[in-house]
Amino acid sequence: MRIIVDAFGGDNAPLEILKGCYDASKELGIDIVLAGNSEIIRKTASENNIDISAMEILEASEVITMEDEPTSVVKAKADSSMAVGLKALADGKADAFASAGNSGAVVVGATMIVKRIKGVKRVAFAPVMPKNKGFFMLADSGANVECRPEMINQFATMASCYVNKVMNIDKPRVGLANVGTEDHKGGPFQHECFALLKENKDINFIGNIEARDFPDDAADVIVCDGFTGNIITKLYEGVAMTLMGKIKGLFMKNLKTKLAAALILKDFKVLKKELDYNEYGGAPILGASKPVFKIHGSAKASTVKSALRLTKAYVESGIIDEIAEAVK
Amino acid sequence: MRIIVDAFGGDNAPLEILKGCYDASKELGIDIVLAGNSEIIRKTASENNIDISAMEILEASEVITMEDEPTSVVKAKADSSMAVGLKALADGKADAFASAGNSGAVVVGATMIVKRIKGVKRVAFAPVMPKNKGFFMLADSGANVECRPEMINQFATMASCYVNKVMNIDKPRVGLANVGTEDHKGGPFQHECFALLKENKDINFIGNIEARDFPDDAADVIVCDGFTGNIITKLYEGVAMTLMGKIKGLFMKNLKTKLAAALILKDFKVLKKELDYNEYGGAPILGASKPVFKIHGSAKASTVKSALRLTKAYVESGIIDEIAEAVK
Numbered sequence: 001m002r003i004i005v006d007a008f009g010g011d012n013a014p015l016e017i018l019k020g021c022y023d024a025s026k027e028l029g030i031d032i033v034l035a036g037n038s039e040i041i042r043k044t045a046s047e048n049n050i051d052i053s054a055m056e057i058l059e060a061s062e063v064i065t066m067e068d069e070p071t072s073v074v075k076a077k078a079d080s081s082m083a084v085g086l087k088a089l090a091d092g093k094a095d096a097f098a099s100a101g102n103s104g105a106v107v108v109g110a111t112m113i114v115k116r117i118k119g120v121k122r123v124a125f126a127p128v129m130p131k132n133k134g135f136f137m138l139a140d141s142g143a144n145v146e147c148r149p150e151m152i153n154q155f156a157t158m159a160s161c162y163v164n165k166v167m168n169i170d171k172p173r174v175g176l177a178n179v180g181t182e183d184h185k186g187g188p189f190q191h192e193c194f195a196l197l198k199e200n201k202d203i204n205f206i207g208n209i210e211a212r213d214f215p216d217d218a219a220d221v222i223v224c225d226g227f228t229g230n231i232i233t234k235l236y237e238g239v240a241m242t243l244m245g246k247i248k249g250l251f252m253k254n255l256k257t258k259l260a261a262a263l264i265l266k267d268f269k270v271l272k273k274e275l276d277y278n279e280y281g282g283a284p285i286l287g288a289s290k291p292v293f294k295i296h297g298s299a300k301a302s303t304v305k306s307a308l309r310l311t312k313a314y315v316e317s318g319i320i321d322e323i324a325e326a327v328k
Numbered sequence: 329m330r331i332i333v334d335a336f337g338g339d340n341a342p343l344e345i346l347k348g349c350y351d352a353s354k355e356l357g358i359d360i361v362l363a364g365n366s367e368i369i370r371k372t373a374s375e376n377n378i379d380i381s382a383m384e385i386l387e388a389s390e391v392i393t394m395e396d397e398p399t400s401v402v403k404a405k406a407d408s409s410m411a412v413g414l415k416a417l418a419d420g421k422a423d424a425f426a427s428a429g430n431s432g433a434v435v436v437g438a439t440m441i442v443k444r445i446k447g448v449k450r451v452a453f454a455p456v457m458p459k460n461k462g463f464f465m466l467a468d469s470g471a472n473v474e475c476r477p478e479m480i481n482q483f484a485t486m487a488s489c490y491v492n493k494v495m496n497i498d499k500p501r502v503g504l505a506n507v508g509t510e511d512h513k514g515g516p517f518q519h520e521c522f523a524l525l526k527e528n529k530d531i532n533f534i535g536n537i538e539a540r541d542f543p544d545d546a547a548d549v550i551v552c553d554g555f556t557g558n559i560i561t562k563l564y565e566g567v568a569m570t571l572m573g574k575i576k577g578l579f580m581k582n583l584k585t586k587l588a589a590a591l592i593l594k595d596f597k598v599l600k601k602e603l604d605y606n607e608y609g610g611a612p613i614l615g616a617s618k619p620v621f622k623i624h625g626s627a628k629a630s631t632v633k634s635a636l637r638l639t640k641a642y643v644e645s646g647i648i649d650e651i652a653e654a655v656k
Contacts, residue, residue: 132570142507145515179470179558187473187555211562215570227515230507231556232563234539239567242460242543243603247575250595257595263588267578275571 002094003311007036008063008081009101011298014041017100018050020304025054027305028312033094035060035085060084063101066297070104074112082106086113089290095315098307100282100295107143110288117320119327122147123287124155125226125294126162127233128280131215135280137163137172138222142230143285149192152176152223153200157326158286158319159221160203165317166284166310175209175219177228183207189225197223202326240275281307284314287323291315330422331639335364336391336409337429339626342369345428346378348632353382355633356640361422363388363413388412391429394625398432402440410434414441417618423643426635428610428623435471438616445648447655450475451615452483453554453622454490455561456608459543463608465491465500466550470558471613477520480504480551481528485654486614486647487549488531493645494612494638503537503547505556511535517553525551530654568603609635612642615651619643 005021007014014036021032034041035058045052062080064072073083082101086109089097097114099106103125111123124140139155140147156174163172176193178186183194185208197205209218211232224232251261261268281303285292291314295307333349335342342364349360362369363386373380390408392400401411410429414437417425425442427434431453439451452468467483468475484502491500504521506514511522513536525533537546539560552560579589589596609631613620619642623635 132574145507145518177559179473179555190473190555211559212566212569214563215566227507227518228556228559231505231539231559235542235560235563236567238540238543239564240571241540243568243571246460246599246603250592250599253595256591260588260591263584263591264578267581267585271574271578275574 001096001312001315002031002033003308003315004033004035004058004085004088004094004097005308006081006085006097006099006101007034007041009099010295011100012300013100014044015048016300017304018045018048018052019301020299020308021055022050022052023301024305024308028309030308030312031056033058033085033088035088036063036081037061058084058088064105066102068102068105070102070108073105073109082109083113086110086292089292090114096291096293096311098293098295098311100297100299100304103142103294103297106292106294107285110285110292114288114290114292116287117289117324117327119324120158120287121154122151123285124158125229125283126155126159126286127283128167129233129236130275130280132217134217135167136214136218136220136222137167138224138229138232139286140224140226140229141233141283142226144226145230146227147225149189149196152193152225153196154327155286156197156200156205156221156223157202158323159223161319161322161326162284162286162314162317163220165319165322166313169220171204172220173206174203174221174223175206177211177214177222177224177232178208179210181208181210193223244272244275281310284310289320291320329424329640329643330359330361331636331643332361332363332386332413332416332422332425333636334409334413334425334427334429335362335369337427338623339428340628341428342372343376344628345632346373346376346380347629348627348636349383350378350380351629352633352636356637358636358640359384361386361413361416363416364391364409365389386412386416392433394430396430396433398430398436401433401437410437411441414438414620417620418442424619424621424639426621426623426639428625428627428632428635431470431622431625434620434622435613438613438620442616442618442620444615445617445652445655447652448486448615449482450479451613452486453557453611454483454487454614455611456495457561457564458603458608460545462545463495464542464546464548464550465495466552466557466560467614468552468554468557469561469611470554472554473558474555475553477517477524480521480553481524482655483614484525484528484533484549484551485530486651487551489647489650489654490612490614490642490645491548493647493650494641497548499532500548501534502531502549502551503534505539505542505550505552505560506536507538509536509538521551572600609638612638617648619648
């Protein structure tokens with residue numbers, strides 16, 4: 001299997017990307033194609049003793065930054081590592097593409113360069129989020145600020161396929177993000193979504209879910225429009241980070257609390273890891289006609305490796321054919 | 329000052345409501361009028377040695393439960409403690425009304441019985457939420473699932489008045505909840521809201537705010553439609569509760585962690601209190617023509633007292649006249 005990786009996407013590129021790719025290629029038995037400036041890639045690898053001799057390089061002179069417009073991937077920066085990588089995937093030169101770069105650009109590139117599966121109205125940005133036990137998938141988390149109910153229904157089908165086949169959850173429970181759990185809750189948009197989801201035979205729809213219950217194992221897949229999904233993802237991270245920061249500050253307060261910290265440090269680290277959504281690597285772009293995976297922007301080598309493991313599973317799952325069949 | 333309190337609203341009514349009213353009447357020098365079944369009120373007070381001799385009772389035979397439809401306050405349960413209390417406020421028999429009961433019913437009652445300030449398009453349910461330092465006010469948090477941009481603009485004016493006059497924040501920073509911080513972020517709805525907020529001379533608008541930054545002192549007032557606001561409030565609570573639960577579990581794991589817990593217990597309790605939005609008592613119903621305050625549903629006596637302190641400040645602030653002037 002060949003996976004193209006954007007060597008210049010993310011906060012820690014290219015070094016951590018190269019490290020992660022090396023680890024993944026060894027552990028997962030995949031062939032890595034690095035997209036980016038070959039000179040910088042070779043120099044970084046050599047300076048850090050990373051053996052990239054088994055990896056192919058796909059030359060690309062530019063880099064899409066976090067500040068660039070998402071559309072730059074098809075216009076101003078068509079020679080960027082991201083654009084060149086996506087183009088090569090579209091041309092059949094590999095089985096998948098992964099990038100830790102600008103999320104908006106990955107979404108636009110997946111739609112415009114790789115193209116959607118026939119029948120899919122919009123791609124969904126679908127991160128895997130930690131909860132009390134395990135995780136849930138949120139679709140859409142920001143690819144589409146405005147959605148029509150039939151898009152939400154497709155997000156549910158696509159995310160169910162992914163969670164079932166890639167994350168190995170049997171009959172994933174699908175919930176609609178809403179202001180209450182009763183069937184009639186929400187406005188006209190939620191009512192229309194509810195009606196479509198209820199009739200959808202490809203999913204296990206369990207009804208409306210309140211945001212209070214998202215972290216508490218309420219569902220395996222939660223669907224919503226991209227505006228709401230963006231608020232959910234970012235607030236999740238913000239509240240958890242603020243709280244963990246406060247607790248850290250509390251542990252550092254004085255000798256007594258520092259002693260407490262020392263006693264609990266190991267368990268605390270395990271908890272932090274459980275809650276860290278870097279652990280799940282990132283988010284597939286559901287609905288693209290070939291596997292495109294967005295690695296978390298702040299990914300270090302281990303997260304890059306996790307993401308490539310999921311990308312490999314995404315390819316092997318065959319869910320793109322399954323989604324194509326379901327949306328027909 | 330006379331404040332009518334719904335003696336039968338909330339998870340811990342009537343006992344904790346009576347206790348909180350007694351404490352508030354002593355500490356704040358306010359006259360309390362209890363709305364509800366006088367027989368049960370007197371029995372509960374006498375069994376628990378709560379001196380309610382200084383409090384008037386407004387007879388009401390029924391109770392609105394959490395399961396009742398919000399509109400029951402004007403229809404099926406017009407003789408409930410909530411409806412009777414709101415009616416007495418509307419009739420000028422007191423200066424304010426507070427209830428820990430069904431939020432939807434409080435919103436409907438504030439709109440239909442007490443009525444809106446002339447010119448106010450919709451009332452906002454505006455809870456005070458804890459953040460890294462202090463708090464922020466969220467408007468609207470669920471009174472209006474669907475909003476027009478001019479409503480969002482009014483929420484900003486009303487919440488600014490409240491935060492300035494009742495919570496004593498000078499020139500409160502107002503932010504629009506959005507998917508990114510740049511001016512052009514979001515869809516047509518956010519663009520229209522942004523344009524109105526930018527032109528609003530009664531507020532200190534600081535632009536778009538990402539959900540990641542809400543808990544990190546990004547603004548003093550955050551405005552959004554009620555669907556988004558409901559998701560924010562409930563997710564905030566859900567993530568914080570799940571995390572605190574996990575940490576509690578971690579402390580109870582073994583002897584070593586229990587020792588750590590003992591060392592840090594006091595500081596941890598302080599943190600929990602800082603993060604507990606019960607501390608801020610609840611949410612004013614902004615835009616009602618007289619002060620209506622929703623006490624947190626799970627309020628115990630101390631929260632009821634905090635809420636009545638804020639209700640008193642709400643009356644004294646004169647912001648209803650100020651809002652009436654601003655929306656003219």
